[in-house]
Amino acid sequence: MRRPEETALAHRPPLDQVLARRRVVCCVGSGGVGKTTTAAALALRAAVAGKRALVLTIDPARRLANSLGLKALGNRETRIDDDLFRGAGLKPRGEMYAMMLDLKLTWDELVQRQAPTPDRARQILDNRLYQKLSTAMAGSLEYMAMEKVDELHSSGRFDVVVLDTPPTANALDFLRAPDRILDVLDNDAMRVVLGPLLKASRIGLKLFALPTSLVLRTLAKFTGQDFLRDLAQFMVAFEGMYAGFKERAAKVKRLLSGAETAFVLVTTPNPLTIEDALFFHRALREDGINTAALVVNRVQRDPKRLGGPESVPALREALQLAQIADGGDPALSQRLARTLVEQSTLADLDRRHVEELSRTVPDVPLYLVPRLRKDVHDLAGLWQIDQCLAASED
Amino acid sequence: MQEPVPDARAGLLDRRLIVVTGKGGTGKTTLSAALALAASRRGKRVLVCEVTARERVSELFGRPPSGPQIRELLPNLYSVHVRPAEAMREYALMILRYETLYNLVFENRVVRYFLVAAPSLAEIVMLGKVWWHAARETERGRPRWDLVVLDAPATGHGLTLLTVPDVFLSIVSEGPLARDMRDMQGLLKDPARCRTCIATLPEEMPANEAIELHRALGQHGLPQGALFLNGVFEPRFTPQERTLVARGGPLLAAAADAAESHEARADLAVRYERLLREQVRLPLVTVPYMFDRTFGTQAIEKVARAVEAIL
Numbered sequence: 001m002r003r004p005e006e007t008a009l010a011h012r013p014p015l016d017q018v019l020a021r022r023r024v025v026c027c028v029g030s031g032g033v034g035k036t037t038t039a040a041a042l043a044l045r046a047a048v049a050g051k052r053a054l055v056l057t058i059d060p061a062r063r064l065a066n067s068l069g070l071k072a073l074g075n076r077e078t079r080i081d082d083d084l085f086r087g088a089g090l091k092p093r094g095e096m097y098a099m100m101l102d103l104k105l106t107w108d109e110l111v112q113r114q115a116p117t118p119d120r121a122r123q124i125l126d127n128r129l130y131q132k133l134s135t136a137m138a139g140s141l142e143y144m145a146m147e148k149v150d151e152l153h154s155s156g157r158f159d160v161v162v163l164d165t166p167p168t169a170n171a172l173d174f175l176r177a178p179d180r181i182l183d184v185l186d187n188d189a190m191r192v193v194l195g196p197l198l199k200a201s202r203i204g205l206k207l208f209a210l211p212t213s214l215v216l217r218t219l220a221k222f223t224g225q226d227f228l229r230d231l232a233q234f235m236v237a238f239e240g241m242y243a244g245f246k247e248r249a250a251k252v253k254r255l256l257s258g259a260e261t262a263f264v265l266v267t268t269p270n271p272l273t274i275e276d277a278l279f280f281h282r283a284l285r286e287d288g289i290n291t292a293a294l295v296v297n298r299v300q301r302d303p304k305r306l307g308g309p310e311s312v313p314a315l316r317e318a319l320q321l322a323q324i325a326d327g328g329d330p331a332l333s334q335r336l337a338r339t340l341v342e343q344s345t346l347a348d349l350d351r352r353h354v355e356e357l358s359r360t361v362p363d364v365p366l367y368l369v370p371r372l373r374k375d376v377h378d379l380a381g382l383w384q385i386d387q388c389l390a391a392s393e394d
Numbered sequence: 395m396q397e398p399v400p401d402a403r404a405g406l407l408d409r410r411l412i413v414v415t416g417k418g419g420t421g422k423t424t425l426s427a428a429l430a431l432a433a434s435r436r437g438k439r440v441l442v443c444e445v446t447a448r449e450r451v452s453e454l455f456g457r458p459p460s461g462p463q464i465r466e467l468l469p470n471l472y473s474v475h476v477r478p479a480e481a482m483r484e485y486a487l488m489i490l491r492y493e494t495l496y497n498l499v500f501e502n503r504v505v506r507y508f509l510v511a512a513p514s515l516a517e518i519v520m521l522g523k524v525w526w527h528a529a530r531e532t533e534r535g536r537p538r539w540d541l542v543v544l545d546a547p548a549t550g551h552g553l554t555l556l557t558v559p560d561v562f563l564s565i566v567s568e569g570p571l572a573r574d575m576r577d578m579q580g581l582l583k584d585p586a587r588c589r590t591c592i593a594t595l596p597e598e599m600p601a602n603e604a605i606e607l608h609r610a611l612g613q614h615g616l617p618q619g620a621l622f623l624n625g626v627f628e629p630r631f632t633p634q635e636r637t638l639v640a641r642g643g644p645l646l647a648a649a650a651d652a653a654e655s656h657e658a659r660a661d662l663a664v665r666y667e668r669l670l671r672e673q674v675r676l677p678l679v680t681v682p683y684m685f686d687r688t689f690g691t692q693a694i695e696k697v698a699r700a701v702e703a704i705l
Contacts, residue, residue: 324638
């Protein structure tokens, strides 16, 4: 019987080939599947191969961040020190950089760039609603991540930018996030509702009386007037800036759907995360984007691949032959047999889920990374993942 | 500043509302179901509220989905799926009182747009609905539910949900919604009536997230119940046994590999349990790894027993 990995892996091209000419690589997947690690491993791989590679991450595990020297937030790239490479036994022909995205700062920078005058920028930055929106609004992080990728890509300082996308709670909205945010900022419907308030804000009137229209009155009942007033002020401050924002959003979208960009879906064999990955895959396809590769992390390897006895009596015999006392309670042979069954069960489940995944998306090359015995938190660990990704067999 | 550790444990199930949150995939739903089961076994009437996109609790008990209607899963154990659209409608109706007014305003295309755009409105109405269940009383003035268990969304989103009253009240201070939000805030912050529990796994990211969540909940003044470390592998082999079996030759290769895989995960469990005990001032409950990944009633039973053993 063919092992299922083989059916999935038999016809896949090497990952290096899949990503060869891409200048932007987006790692997408649900939270906790090892997206950050995968993104960092891909950047490392590119750096070792001679490229100037940057990994832009959102919320890395602390130890990985520390080991990459990513101590400070603040939207600036950090070059990974040569000593770190030497420590991991690597000699990169290129350079590797890492950066942590600061959501608030990216928004602020964008507003400052787009505002017609410093005064107007200040008005927006001081608005209470902006402060909430910029950090708390759904899609905000996604939008800013894309914005930053485009900025870094356009700067020409890097051959490849690898993005560790935010773990989206509401599935894959980041492609649509720019549109959604613009919808909120420049929304004709909202303008109609808020019409009288907008007028008042524009001429700087304080709103003492309740709004007059029934719809506004009812809304105010729900949200209070303060909120409506903040909203109106916010929208007025943003007036005239939409064109610039729209242009940028369109540019980002072109970059993401172009041939220079690759989307790598990251998952684990857990059915829940596979479900998310498939959802992402379909959402990308709806936007006319092909998934370049699927990376399945933490695949349990089956101990039974190594052969040998499995039953308690056979293990007892094997222990005897090796002159190991079958001690303890329960006896060592019993504990070994139970562990073999358990670990093999885990491998079996993983195998079935991976197989199902490869059947569902037969056209996407699949790369498996076995469950490693230690957490990955340094360059040596990342390099180990690269080796797994590059290996043609598991 | 912080309360002593043993206190939080006493009578966790005697609260009116238990909120379960933690990183995605850490077993929040299983834990919510298990807490509800344990409480129902003590003769309490329990309602589990699910607020995430897919309903799962009823399925865990082998029952059809409850949907937006409260349904009995087992004696004394009920569940309901709170969805934003329905919650919004019910909640708006409660405040506006008149269906025609609701239709006029909320079925208005323009307003619908606004509601989608208004930040956190979905969270507000969902939390409102849960609070309404928790605060509901029977005609005789007794609580309708002895305990409501809220299976909350994952960390970031879960924290957003729980702090929605704070955020809302910082923007809006008047109106019926603000009044309800103040009541909600009161319930969530009252240690006698409400506790938030954190689910985590013996892995780096979930463990760190649990620590951060613990701090964030503390900073927001949200009283906490217990920390549940799920998916724990117990050490099974002595270091000497590991060395001997590893050197045992090809006949023992598979057994050695299995033992090493097992112990690697047991090591992680030990390391992260130690870290969590250091960093999180809450009673810690370890729940063993469940080998059937299609968690069913059996798994819930096991978790419920682990919970009962310490509570």
